[in-house]
Amino acid sequence: MPGFVIEYNRRTHAGQVTEFPSSREATEFRLALEAGRTDHDIEIAAVSSKSLETLKQTHSRYFGKLDEVIRRHVDENFPKGVSVPTGVSEDEAIRSVQEQFQKAGFGCPEETARRLVQEAWRRAE
Numbered sequence: 001m002p003g004f005v006i007e008y009n010r011r012t013h014a015g016q017v018t019e020f021p022s023s024r025e026a027t028e029f030r031l032a033l034e035a036g037r038t039d040h041d042i043e044i045a046a047v048s049s050k051s052l053e054t055l056k057q058t059h060s061r062y063f064g065k066l067d068e069v070i071r072r073h074v075d076e077n078f079p080k081g082v083s084v085p086t087g088v089s090e091d092e093a094i095r096s097v098q099e100q101f102q103k104a105g106f107g108c109p110e111e112t113a114r115r116l117v118q119e120a121w122r123r124a125e
Helices: 023-036 052-058 066-077 090-103 110-124
Strands: 003-009 015-020 042-048
Touching: 003 023, 003 052, 015 023, 015 052, 023 042, 090 110
Parallel strands: none
Antiparallel strands: 003 015, 003 042
16 A cells, blocks of 8 residues: 655645655655654654545645645735836846745746836836
């Protein structure tokens, strides 16, 4: 029967699952992770299950809250207003926009930041 290792952050409710061909391999991996663990908010469990789908049903607390966690994180951290600097080069403005997103815990690809800068500058004309 396959084995699974669940790494679950009790604080953020973020999780990761790794599948192994056997429960023995999963247990060995769990023990190795436990030996190197420095964050005690991370729970590490080795579980045998017929499939990932079954695991999600039998251990739903590790999986059920992800949508809620993502929604809350976005609501609490997504920049409500992005400040686009003027009087600087486009590259500097792009970096500033990207830094604002990064500080809030979000990525902002260069092309997305460029479109935001160009649109803000167009509206300011």
